[in-house]
Amino acid sequence: MKKIAIVGSSGGNLYSQGGNNPQKLLGEVLTQAKAADFEVAFVQFVAATTSLDNIKEDSVVSLYTLDSNGDLTLSEQGELSAINETVKVLDANLAEQIEAKEIEGLVVISADPKSNNKASAEAAKNTQIPVAGSGGSAMGVYEQMGCNVVSSTGTTGTTDRTRAVAYISALAKAHDHKYRAVLTSSASASAESTTVWQRINVRGIMFAAMPAFIAMAIMIALGQIGSLNSWIVSVTGNESASFSAIGSTIIGLLPVILAAIAAKQVSGFDEIGVVAGIIAGAMSTNGGVIGGIITGILAGIIVYYVATWALKNKVPGTTTNLLSGALGGLLAGFVGMFLISPIAAFLGNGIRNLIDQILAYNAILAGLVAGALIWLAIMGGVYHAAILPIVLIEMEAAGFSFLGAVDLVCLVCVSAGITLGNVILPREKGGRTAALPGFLVNIFFGTFVEAAYPYMFGDKKVFGGAIFAGAVGGALVGLFNVKSTAYVPTFVAPGLTNEKPVQLVIAMLAAALVAMLITIWANKTAKRKG
Numbered sequence: 218m219k220k221i222a223i224v225g226s227s228g229g230n231l232y233s234q235g236g237n238n239p240q241k242l243l244g245e246v247l248t249q250a251k252a253a254d255f256e257v258a259f260v261q262f263v264a265a266t267t268s269l270d271n272i273k274e275d276s277v278v279s280l281y282t283l284d285s286n287g288d289l290t291l292s293e294q295g296e297l298s299a300i301n302e303t304v305k306v307l308d309a310n311l312a313e314q315i316e317a318k319e320i321e322g323l324v325v326i327s328a329d330p331k332s333n334n335k336a337s338a339e340a341a342k343n344t345q346i347p348v349a350g351s352g353g354s355a356m357g358v359y360e361q362m363g364c365n366v367v368s369s370t371g372t373t374g375t376t377d378r379t380r381a382v383a384y385i386s387a388l389a390k391a392h393d394h395k396y397r398a399v400l401t402s403s404a405s406a407s408a409e410s411t412t413v414w415q416r417i418n419v420r421g422i423m424f425a426a427m428p429a430f431i432a433m434a435i436m437i438a439l440g441q442i443g444s445l446n447s448w449i450v451s452v453t454g455n456e457s458a459s460f461s462a463i464g465s466t467i468i469g470l471l472p473v474i475l476a477a478i479a480a481k482q483v484s485g486f487d488e489i490g491v492v493a494g495i496i497a498g499a500m501s502t503n504g505g506v507i508g509g510i511i512t513g514i515l516a517g518i519i520v521y522y523v524a525t526w527a528l529k530n531k532v533p534g535t536t537t538n539l540l541s542g543a544l545g546g547l548l549a550g551f552v553g554m555f556l557i558s559p560i561a562a563f564l565g566n567g568i569r570n571l572i573d574q575i576l577a578y579n580a581i582l583a584g585l586v587a588g589a590l591i592w593l594a595i596m597g598g599v600y601h602a603a604i605l606p607i608v609l610i611e612m613e614a615a616g617f618s619f620l621g622a623v624d625l626v627c628l629v630c631v632s633a634g635i636t637l638g639n640v641i642l643p644r645e646k647g648g649r650t651a652a653l654p655g656f657l658v659n660i661f662f663g664t665f666v667e668a669a670y671p672y673m674f675g676d677k678k679v680f681g682g683a684i685f686a687g688a689v690g691g692a693l694v695g696l697f698n699v700k701s702t703a704y705v706p707t708f709v710a711p712g713l714t715n716e717k718p719v720q721l722v723i724a725m726l727a728a729a730l731v732a733m734l735i736t737i738w739a740n741k742t743a744k745r746k747g
Contacts, residue, residue: 219392221250221322222259222311224334228327228352228372229270230601233421235377236327239264239281243289245381246324253389253396259320260289261307263300263333266415270598274298282307304333315340322388325350326380327372330358338362347391349384353667361651361671367391369654369665376425413521416483417514420601423609425478427704429471430612434702434713436464437616441716464616471613472509473498476553479510480545483517486524489542493520496546501553506606506613508561512553520545568610572619580695587620588627588691588728589684595628595666608703617700617715624703625663625710626694626724627687632669633659633707634686634729635679638736639672644743663705672736676743682735690728699724 223246227236235242239262250257262281265272272278278300280293293303314320315337323341325348330338341348342364349368350356356369368387370380382398389396440446440461450459457466476498477491484490497516498509524541575583594600604620611618636659639652655668673680693699697720702713707725711718 218254218256219321219394220256220258220319221324221388222261222314222320222337223257223324223326224259224261224308224311224337225324225326225328225350225352226263226269226333227265229268229598230372230420231327231352232265232268233418233601234372234424235380236264237266237415237418238377239279240289242326242377243281245377246326246384247289248399249381249385249396252399253385253394255322255385255388255394257283258287259283259311259314261304261311262326263297263304265297268598269327272297280304301333305336308334309336312336312340315344315346318344321346322392323348323350324384324388325352325355325359327352328355328359330355330362338364341365347388349387351380351383353665354670357655357668357671360654360668361648363647363651365391366654369658413483413485413518416485416517418482419510419606421482422475422479422510422513423606424601425482426471426475426609429467429474430609431702431705433464433467433471434612434616434705436460436467438713440464468613468616469502472502472505472512475506475509476501476513476516479513480517480520480549483514484520484524484541484545486520486538486541489524489538490517490520490545492542493517493545493549496543497549497553500547500550501558504553504558504561505565506610507565508553508558511557511561512549515552515557516545516549519548565610565613568607569614572607572611576619576695576698580698581692582695584619584623584691584693584695585688586691587623588694589688591623591627591691592631592683592687611700612702615700615715617702617713619694619700621703622694622699622701622714622721622724623691625701625705625707626690626721626728628666629659629663629703629707630690630725630729631683631686631732632666634732635669635672635683635736637729638733638740641733642737642740644740660707663703663707663710676739678739678742679736682732682739686728686732686735689731690724693720693724693727697721697724 243262247257260283264279275296278297279291280300281289282292284290323346328334342362345365347367348359348364351370351372360366368383370383386396446459446461450456473495477494480494481487481490493516494513497512501508501512520541523544524537527537527540594604608618608621633656636652636656640649640656643649655665658665673683697717699717699721700715701710701721711721714721
């Protein structure tokens, strides 16, 4: 049986998508590894109580490792600075095991290959064992180092299970192991490891709902093709079968979807939380995206307290589920209907009106500023907390978003341009191989902007070029008044616009071209100096 190791942390963006529950996150990887006939022989995972994007050196964190029986255990707690030193010692030991061929696969989860996990990363590079992992910026470093990265993914829109399956399926393929993913679900035990209040995470709720927003955008885009809609209606004899009608239906369901996700995550009781969220969301659809989230959170809180009270008082399990789900949904639904929805609708309309007024005043300047600052926002951890929610609020009303177009053009296309520049003229030997995966993922999936980080942080010219290219792309988005969406393949995005596909393509190509040319120039300059 081949042995593999797991290293990493609860991460920045990952914290809101599973990193806040390390036992569950690591448990999924252990489960999938066992299914693929791998032995997990080493674990080193640093878990914080908040996103590592905003943590201080004296913050208390937990270190998870394997005990003498091979079971996952919380081995140490202490200040981040002290735990980091312990991790470096453990990582040096792991590096020795990798060099000795005792470890033949590496799973990296929001790891730190520049510091804490540098030794194991170097050993993985030297031995070329397969490396699979997530955490965009970290994976970009592993690829740039020359490690044998067989699976690399960001975190947005993923779950513990989907990430674990991705890691292990890639390692199984690399080692020619038979593997069938374990997809059975069990009752959630998350209620035991975190409080109901700690599980309230708006970013995580919105990420999980992204497929619904993309589906809505696709239907609205197809609905713009009048002849196709007419043909479908004539064939089915049903007006509600048109793409436009389906898009409108999905818009109406967004609050319900968000409420269901929120109630499930907050309650910690899986299906019961989902049912309560659906009931509450259906009763308060007028509140839109904001109302759906707040109502769902309230439903989850009620489910949690009703269920825990019932279980403590020896109420039968079936009755507990029925009681908590029904009461949670109804009570939250009535509060949402009469109190939350009017306020949430007012806030949502206010945000959209403010954006419209800014664009009406000077759309070019608005796009230029947004395009330049969006890189700083995502690096500073502001993007997922502030910009993404606004994108979804915009999409709720029209199916497309100004900031969604800025995201696509100024982040994804600029990142693609930077990586393409390193494919065309790499700075170092082997640089072309390291840059190509990042370029392809951005083009075909539209979701790996972190691939540009190593090049941006390694050269001020490239960093400045990314900001400048973002400003150029954003200005064109404003000039053309383009609205679109993020998190879709770049070649699909032009079809998901406010009837301005050509203008979006121009903005995308301009941003990518500027970023690529500046990167090539920076690499040429560096080569001359070298």
